[in-house]
Amino acid sequence: MILEGKRVLITGGSSGIGFAIARAMLAKGARVAITGRNSERLAQAVRDLRGNGLPVTGVQADVATPEGRSQSLDKAIEVLGGLDVLVNNAGGVRAGRLEKTTEVEIRTMVEVDLVAPILLTQAALPHLRATGDGLVVNVTSGIALIGAPFYATYAAVKAGLARFGEALRRELKGEGVRVLTLYPGATDTPMMQSSKAGPELGFTREPPEAVANALIEGIQASSFEVIRGGEARAKMIAANRDDPGAVDERFLTMKSALEEAVSGHSAL
Template sequence: MKLRGKRALITGGSSGIGFAIAEAMLARGATVAITGRRSEVLAEAANRLRQNGHDVESVAADVGTEKGRQTTLEHALDKLGGLDILVNNAGGVRAGRLEDTTEAEIRKMIEVDLVAPIMLTRAALPSLRASGDGLVVNVTSGIALVAAPFYATYAGVKGGLAKFGESLRRELKGEGVQVMTVYPGATDTPMMSSSRAGPELGFTREPANAVAVAVVEGIEQDAFEVIRGGEARAKMIALNRDDPAALDKRFLDLKPALAEAVRDHSAL
């Protein structure tokens, strides 16, 4: 897909990976609408994106709610005049032991990270079909490929989103709408600011713009998926498939330090 002239809606576009994807798409000639919950942060992000004369729309709404999704989509369709690309990027996380995670935190992750992208995609499909060259981009996580301890719910919802995308890709095959799944590794974003896990625990962070460049390249190459983390991630995926017990042992050795490092990791 060529991005020039395409109309894209990016959820969670006020910061982090979503903002970087918006920047990268605008640089390729797309028109973009971003959404986020915090109106002041969103307005500032939209102004930054407009600095180079780019056409950017914004809508303050919570896609974790039915009303927020409706507002988001209606605004984007009205301002963009249609929709070619939906980027499901908004998400939240709460790390820690499952027993220490509240029901409210668990439900929030399910609603924002899984229910919201499914329902927003469902609502956007008629417009994406009308485009004739539509695309859904689901931003999941490397944890959906290799689950780490203390991220049980987050791994569950991100893994669910990945399989949702795989199934939908096959469902829409030959119908003018593609689906691409993105698996970022640890990324230097506000969402990761409360985590103290570093390279010694396998959380080597890369800039959000590096992820965004890979996403745009994947779109232009009609890729099914974009997996970040390079050779190290590929080896972990292979080990998780071929000898998961060995990976269990590796995590067992890291558990005490990892538990402490992610104890306060929360972005909901």
């Protein structure tokens, strides 16, 4: 897909990976609308993106609610005159032992990370079909590929979103709408600020710009998926498939340190 002139809606676009994707798409000539829950952060993001006179619109909305999804889609279509690309990026996380995770936290992750992108995609599909060259991008996580201890619910919802995208891609094949799944690894974003897990535990953080640039390359190449983490991630995915017990043992050696490092990781 050539992004020049494309009309793009990015949820959770006021910071982190979403903001970096917005900037990268604007640089390719796309017209962009971003959503965010925090009005001040959203306004600052729009100011930053407009710094070079780029065409971007901010929509304050919570896409975990029906009203927020409707407002996001309606405003984007009104301003952009249609929709070519939907980027389901908004998400939240609460790490820690399952027994210590509250029902509210679990339900919030399910609603924000899985239900919201499914329902927003459903609502956006008629508009994406109308272009004849539509695209849905689902931002999941490397944890969707390799389940990590203390991220049980987050792994579940992100893996669910990944399989949703795979099934929808096949459902829509030949109908003018493609689906791409993005699997970021640990990324230096506000969502990761409360996590103390570092490279010694396998959480080597890369800048969000690197993730966004890889996504742009994937879109231009009509890829099905973009997986971050390089050769090390590829080897671990293979090991998790061929000898999952060995991966279990590897996590066991770091389990105590990992639990301590991520017990406060919360961004909901």
